[in-house]
Amino acid sequence: MEAYLLGQAPSLTRVQVAEKAGVPLDLAVTLWHQLGFPHHTDDDVAFAESDVEALRLSAELVRIGILPPDSQAALVRTWGRSFARLAEWQTTLLAGLAVEAGDPADGLTDLATDVLPRVEALQAYVWRRHLASATQHLLEDAGTLTSSEAQMSVCFVDIVGYTTQSRSLDGAELVAWVDAFEQDTTTLVVDRGGQVIKTIGDEVLFTVADPVAAVEVALALTARGADEDDPFPAVRAGVAHGAVVRRLGDVFGSTVNAASRLTSAARPGSVLVDAGVHEALTADHDGEEDSPWRWRRLRRVSAKGFKNLEAWRVRARQADD
Structure with missing residues (x-):
């Protein structure tokens, strides 16, 4: 082998x-x-x-x-971590199929010989497609060619009651539940032109250039979570808009921190946004009656790194509002 x-x-x-x-x-x-x-x-x-x-x-x-020396270690570590996780998932999958075949040792070898060349080719294809997409985004925003900083919206979506729910599920059920949450969230984010930066168990972090798209995604996810007939878990979200530093597929900076703090302060089923998002979504509307959004200004959020973080709760305007 x-x-x-x-x-x-x-x-x-x-x-x-x-x-x-x-x-x-x-x-x-x-x-x-x-x-x-x-x-x-x-x-x-x-x-x-x-x-x-x-x-x-x-x-x-x-x-x-x-x-280059200043980024070599970080880049190589990113490669290592990404491929280590991928390899672990692939070998676990192959091992499960081999056990089902009845002879784990021979079955694993046969599967590896037959399957891995196809997986390797598919991985190269997926990488090239993402490379083409990233290049297109780079060319559309000429400013990013000379700077790692960009203006964008950052959103965290957090499962409510994850610890309690995880205790009631066995391993396979928990994996399926989290996978469905990540898949549905990723689909919605990508459809609105966003990018999922990372998933952290019960939380998804995504970015998108348009703050309207970020809020619409967050509201759609919280609405699904509030629907008792929908298996999608109850969630809360925080969105911030501003300067973001992008590095090795991750994002950093005060905008990211603000989105995280707003998520922690949000009640189940709600979406909190910062001043940057609020300003962007109200700029083209004369007043609240003209806006597709309903706003409620909240008490400033006190959190580590922020003395007085401005926060608004946003929801979509209903027909009877």
């Missing part, structure tokens, strides 16, 4: 790999650590020719500046 996955049986030590790649051993070890690979001593025969080529390519990326 290892020989198949690596392209050939391990025949090299890490010292030999570094020598053949023309890379200092300390740099090679640093890269492997950042990628999250298992530790090996200088005498362990645990590497193959594919490791030599990969190390050589890594060194070339460092040389041409794609992996």
